[in-house]
Amino acid sequence: xxxxxxxxxxxxxxxxxxxxxxxxxxxxxxxxxxxxxxxxxxxxxxxxxxxxxxxxxxxxxxxxxxxxxxxxxxxxxxxxxxxxxxxxxxxxxxxxxxxxxxxxxxxxxxxxxxxxxxxxxxxxxxxxxxxxxxxxxxxxxxxxxxxxxxxxxxxxxxxxxxxxxxxxxxxxxxxxxxxxxxxxxxxxxxxxxxxxxxxxxxxxxxxxxxxxxxxxxxxxxxxxxxxxxxxxxxxxxxxxxxxxxxxxxxxxxxxxxxxxxxxxxxxxxxxxxxxxxxxxxxxxxxxxxxxxxxxxxxxxxxxxxxxxxxxxxxxxxxxxxxxxxxxxxxxxxxxxxxxxxxxxxxxxxxxxxxxxxxxxxxxxxxxxxxxxxxxxxxxxxxxxxxxxxxxxxxxxxxxxxxxxxxxxxxxxxxxxxxxxxxxxxxxxxxxxxxxxxxxxxxxxxxxxxxxx
Numbered sequence: 001x002x003x004x005x006x007x008x009x010x011x012x013x014x015x016x017x018x019x020x021x022x023x024x025x026x027x028x029x030x031x032x033x034x035x036x037x038x039x040x041x042x043x044x045x046x047x048x049x050x051x052x053x054x055x056x057x058x059x060x061x062x063x064x065x066x067x068x069x070x071x072x073x074x075x076x077x078x079x080x081x082x083x084x085x086x087x088x089x090x091x092x093x094x095x096x097x098x099x100x101x102x103x104x105x106x107x108x109x110x111x112x113x114x115x116x117x118x119x120x121x122x123x124x125x126x127x128x129x130x131x132x133x134x135x136x137x138x139x140x141x142x143x144x145x146x147x148x149x150x151x152x153x154x155x156x157x158x159x160x161x162x163x164x165x166x167x168x169x170x171x172x173x174x175x176x177x178x179x180x181x182x183x184x185x186x187x188x189x190x191x192x193x194x195x196x197x198x199x200x201x202x203x204x205x206x207x208x209x210x211x212x213x214x215x216x217x218x219x220x221x222x223x224x225x226x227x228x229x230x231x232x233x234x235x236x237x238x239x240x241x242x243x244x245x246x247x248x249x250x251x252x253x254x255x256x257x258x259x260x261x262x263x264x265x266x267x268x269x270x271x272x273x274x275x276x277x278x279x280x281x282x283x284x285x286x287x288x289x290x291x292x293x294x295x296x297x298x299x300x301x302x303x304x305x306x307x308x309x310x311x312x313x314x315x316x317x318x319x320x321x322x323x324x325x326x327x328x329x330x331x332x333x334x335x336x337x338x339x340x341x342x343x344x345x346x347x348x349x350x351x352x353x354x355x356x357x358x359x360x361x362x363x364x365x366x367x368x369x370x371x372x373x374x375x376x377x378x379x380x381x382x383x384x385x386x387x388x389x390x391x392x393x394x395x396x397x398x399x400x401x402x403x404x405x406x407x408x409x410x411x412x413x414x415x416x417x418x419x420x421x422x423x424x425x426x427x428x429x430x431x432x433x434x435x436x437x438x439x440x441x442x443x444x445x446x447x448x449x450x451x452x
Contacts, residue, residue, distance in 0.1 A: 075418050079143055088416055092408040097416060099149060104157070104201040107149055113409040115146040126200050128248035130213050132192035132328070134442070141445055142417045148410060152399055153194045156181065156372075157201055163370055164322050180365040180392055182330065183374040185399035188442040191374040192328050194399065198372065199326050207322040208253045210246055210315065212362075215329035216376075217241070219337035219353045225269040226341070227305075232357040233339065236271040239304035239358055243297045243311070253321060254291035260317045262286055265310055270301035282306075290314060309361040316369050323369060325362065330373030333363045334384055354389075364390035374399075401439030404431075410441070414448045424451045 082088055091097040091114065099114040101107050107116070123131060123145070139145050162168045162177035169177060183191045192213075199211045212218070222237030247254070264281035282296060282303050293314065297307030315323050327333075333353045340348035353359045365371055375384075387393065402410060411430035414420050429451050437443035 076143060078418060082416075082418075091412045092405075097409070097413060098146070103204060104197060105204060107154060107157075109151070109154065111149045112151045112154065113405050114149055115409070115413055116149055118145045118147065120145050123200070126203050126249065127196060127211070127213075129211050129245045132196050132213065134188070134190070135193050135196060137442070138193075138445070142414065142419065144417055146413075147193065147197065148406065148413070150190065150194070150406060152190075153197055156183075156194060156198055156397075160198070160202070160324065160370060160372075178392075178395065179368065179370050180395045181372045182365075182388075182391060182396045183372065183399045184396050185375070186401055186440070187377040188440045189399050189401045190441060191399045192376065195326055195328055195372065195374045199324075202322070202324050202326075203249060205322075207324055208250055208257075208315075208318065209324045209326060210250075212242070212245075212325075212327040212329075215327045215373075216332040218359055219332055219339075219356060221338065223271045224339045224351075224356075227268050227357065229266055229268075230357060232360055233351055233355055234268040234305040234357050236268065236301050236304045239308040240271075240298060240301065242308055242358070243294050243304065246311075247291075247294055247298070251291065254294060255289050257290045257314075257318055257320065259284060259286075259288045259290060259293055259314060261310065261313055265296070265303060265306040267300075267302040268305050271304075273301065276300075276302045305357050308358055312361045316367060325369065325371040327362070327371075327373045329376040331375040331377075331384055333359050334388055365392055365395055366390050402434070402441060402444070403439070404434065407431075407434040407439060407444065410444060411448060414445070419445070420448050420451050 089097045095114070097115060099107065099111040099116050101111055101116065104116070120139075135147070138147070158168075159177050159181065162175075163179050166177070169175070183195065185191055196213070199209050202209050218235070218238050222235055225234050225236075226232075227234050262284045264283050266281050267276050267279060269275050282300070284293065290311070293307060293311060297304040297311075315325070335353060336350040337353050337356060339351040339356075341351055343349050354363065365373075386396070388396075408430070411420070411425075411433070415422060415425050430448070433444055433447045433451065437447060
């Protein structure tokens with residue numbers, strides 16, 4: 001009864017509106033027009049995203065991660081038990097999968113396509129500058145610190161061995177030893193690993209080695225200043241890091257080698273502290289060793305760049321011990337750096353790597369010192385021309401990907417390390433993966449677990 005009364009009253013009000021009702025409806029109509037126009041103006045803005053976590057997806061990801069961890073733990077347990085069974089250490093054609101050589105120096109052609117076991121503690125001691133990313137990835141995925149012995153690496157090692165001992169060249173078929181080598185080749189062909197193994201071998205032989213595992217860091221990050229005395233750009237942070245890395249392994253060598261250049265070293269602008277007041281140079285006493293020289297650059301940020309440049313000159317004069325300069329990501333020194341020089345208020349000029357004082361001192365291979373550089377195509381530098389400036393025409397060496405024989409050993413090794421299911425492993429299946437990846441080591445390691 002009450003509802004029917006209210007409905008009839010509302011109908012009457014609509015059919016006979018009062019003056020006040022008309023004014024109210026007009027105001028409502030006007031406000032609705034304004035609001036509609038505002039809504040139209042702001043309707044192009046997107047709605048606020050929903051940042052609430054997807055609990056379902058999070059639980060699925062957590063479950064997958066837990067399952068992966070469980071599988072990894074089980075695999076590690078099985079591999080530990082497999083160590084007792086030496087019959088599993090069989091490679092292609094019934095050959096041994098692991099070499100019996102105790103050091104890299106003892107490796108011969110007979111050891112090619114076999115694996116050499118390393119101890120991580122020993123590698124960290126010999127290569128304190130850091131291990132290549134590809135080497136760490138190989139160790140992690142295979143769950144064993146072992147590397148494939150390749151003929152391309154033995155050729156590289158023997159080349160520098162002949163440089164130091166020319167009498168060994170009589171045993172070669174007319175091959176001429178090269179003091180400067182540039183390792184080039186497709187991505188994931190093992191250039192960085194070969195370079196690290198070469199440094200490992202050279203240091204075991206007692207050589208003085210300056211190893212730069214990340215040459216790109218010389219042209220990126222930190223402070224940079226233009227030195228008015230040289231016209232080049234100083235990067236004191238990178239210079240100090242290089243000196244620190246050089247000191248980690250070579251300290252015993254450096255304290256025995258006397259300095260041969262005693263000209264004062266010019267000081268530059270320090271990292272974030274400006275110029276030094278009251279001094280332009282640092283004196284080098286005649287009784288200083290290379291260790292004392294390096295300590296000057298580490299103790300003073302103003303002297304870091306000058307000391308590193310002087311160190312390059314001093315290394316070229318060392319005769320008592322073989323000296324090797326090994327640079328990974330060497331191709332990043334032939335393109336533009338991260339730094340820019342303001343030209344106008346609205347424009348900047350990119351600074352080329354050769355304009356950096358440190359790169360300018362170490363990049364050239366036109367000298368009589370042993371030097372090896374490895375290109376890294378993972379740094380997005382791009383393809384460089386064949387005839388590089390300051391590099392001998394015959395210095396570039398192509399470092400190939402896996403051959404069929406090497407791929408056979410690699411797949412048998414991954415089978416031994418339980419990356420492949422034994423019931424799915426056949427010659428046809430691993431060859432499919434080899435040809436599918438075109439011998440790319442990283443892709444093969446990623447594909448073999450899918451062998452079915």
